[in-house]
Amino acid sequence: MATFPVVNMEKLNGEERGETMNLINDACENWGFFEIVNHGISTELLDTVEKMTKGHYKKCMEDRFKDMVASKGLEAVQNQIDDLDWESTFYIRHLPESNISEIPDLEDEYRKVMREFAKELEKLAENILDIFCENLGLEKGYLKKAFYGAKGPTFGTKVSNYPPCPKPDLIKGLRAHTDAGGVILLFQDDKVSGLQLLKDDKWIDVPPMHHSIVINLGDQLEVITNGRYKSVMHRVIAQPDGTRMSIASFYNPGSDAVIYPAPQLVNKEEEKSNIYPKFVFEDYMKLYTAVKFQAKEPRFEAMKTVEDRVNSGPIATA
Numbered sequence: 678m679a680t681f682p683v684v685n686m687e688k689l690n691g692e693e694r695g696e697t698m699n700l701i702n703d704a705c706e707n708w709g710f711f712e713i714v715n716h717g718i719s720t721e722l723l724d725t726v727e728k729m730t731k732g733h734y735k736k737c738m739e740d741r742f743k744d745m746v747a748s749k750g751l752e753a754v755q756n757q758i759d760d761l762d763w764e765s766t767f768y769i770r771h772l773p774e775s776n777i778s779e780i781p782d783l784e785d786e787y788r789k790v791m792r793e794f795a796k797e798l799e800k801l802a803e804n805i806l807d808i809f810c811e812n813l814g815l816e817k818g819y820l821k822k823a824f825y826g827a828k829g830p831t832f833g834t835k836v837s838n839y840p841p842c843p844k845p846d847l848i849k850g851l852r853a854h855t856d857a858g859g860v861i862l863l864f865q866d867d868k869v870s871g872l873q874l875l876k877d878d879k880w881i882d883v884p885p886m887h888h889s890i891v892i893n894l895g896d897q898l899e900v901i902t903n904g905r906y907k908s909v910m911h912r913v914i915a916q917p918d919g920t921r922m923s924i925a926s927f928y929n930p931g932s933d934a935v936i937y938p939a940p941q942l943v944n945k946e947e948e949k950s951n952i953y954p955k956f957v958f959e960d961y962m963k964l965y966t967a968v969k970f971q972a973k974e975p976r977f978e979a980m981k982t983v984e985d986r987v988n989s990g991p992i993a994t995a
Contacts, residue, residue: 681884682711689808702812709909710874710893712886718797720888723864726794729787730922734838737782738765742840751848758848763915765838771795772832773931791834795926798862799832802928805860805892813902815939823901823939824859826931826958831858837923839871842915850913850921855973856895857965858929863891869921875910883911896961896973897930900953903938908973932959954980 682704688697704711742765746752749761769791770776777788806820824830839850850871865872865885872883872891883891896908913923930936937955960983964976 681881682708683884683886683889684711684713685715686713686717687715698808698812701808705809705812705894705906708874708876709907710883710891710911712884712889712891714886714889716801716890718794718801718890722790722794722797723888725790726864726924727866727922729784729790730836730924731838731920733783733787734765734920734922738767738838739840741765742838752843754844754847756847759852761848762851762913763839763842763845763848764850764913765840766835768833768835769795770831770833771799771926772830773828795832795834798834798926799928801890802832802860802862802926805862806928809860809898809902809906813905813939813942815941819939820859820898820901823936824897824928824930824934826934828931828933830931830934831929832927833929834924834926837925839869839913839915839921839923841918841920843917845915845917848915850915852970853910853912854969855908855910856893856927857897857962857969858895858927859897860928861893861895862926862928863893864924864926865891866922869916869919871913871916871921872923873912873914880912895927895929896965896976897936897958899973900936900977901939901942903942903953905942930958932957932962934958936961953977954984956980956983 682700684697684700684704688694701711751758767780769780775792777783777791803821807817810817810819821830842848842850853875867885867887870882870885873880874883893911894906894908898906899908913921934957935955936958938953954977961976961980964979968976
């Protein structure tokens with residue numbers, strides 16, 4: 678089994694740039710995931726985000742989660758649970774407009790730190806997208822423009838904690854799915870594992886590493902790259918010991934962005950067979966919400982039925 682791809686981003690600035698770009702391209706084509714180190718976000722900021730996130734969970738969310746478990750009788754389940762995830766979460770929207778000031782229970786210092794973290798992640802996401810453009814032979818900024826829509830991209834963060842689970846064989850931390858959107862940047866616990874991806878019909882652990890960011894690709898990048906890059910199924914396995922922190926930030930198209938394969942990545946024969954559809958991202962999300970934990974291919978097929986009414990026009994520029 679090939680080793681999970683880990684990319685040292687500093688090597689993009691030196692003699693090993695070509696080799697590093699190839700590693701990223703291979704990860705996008707064959708894994709749908711890779712992990713980056715030396716990515717430019719300070720370790721001090723990452724440590725503060727982790728400390729405050731774990732503190733907020735202990736203070737404001739842990740008892741609520743225990744009450745939910747007790748009310749549903751989950752500690753005594755005997756059969757597999759297929760309609761519930763063993764996670765405690767809240768969601769922050771950053772773009773096009775932030776809602777962080779409206780989220781209850783967050784201390785002011787935590788809000789400030791998460792705003793700073795979001796700015797760093799937004800820059801990193803756009804840098805990653807330009808690396809993809811270079812590898813794909815697209816002009817710099819193409820993917821950012823493709824995501825833009827009328828008000829820019831949508832960008833938000835799902836803050837999750839996965840508490841110890843008494844029946845990890847019967848309850849998933851998070852059921853298997855592909856992500857609907859663009860590029861996902863995950864800051865995860867470096868001590869408690871649980872994230873797995875599906876490769877060659879086998880579940881493979883995404884290694885927890887100190888101060889790393891895990892990158893994974895969403896369905897929209899698969900469409901825009903005409904299937905050259907793939908979104909892949911992944912899941913979180915609940916653990917019997919330790920609470921796993923997961924902060925996943927989603928850099929996605931704007932709700933009105935029109936998504937379709939980049940013309941440079943479609944050859945004439947494929948054009949006739951029309952492999953991937955053209956659609957408005959918001960329409961895709963409406964469908965995805967209902968069938969998130971099912972295979973992605975029927976979603977793409979369903980989008981073909983609405984393709985006729987989508988007028989692509991030129992890609993809006995930032």
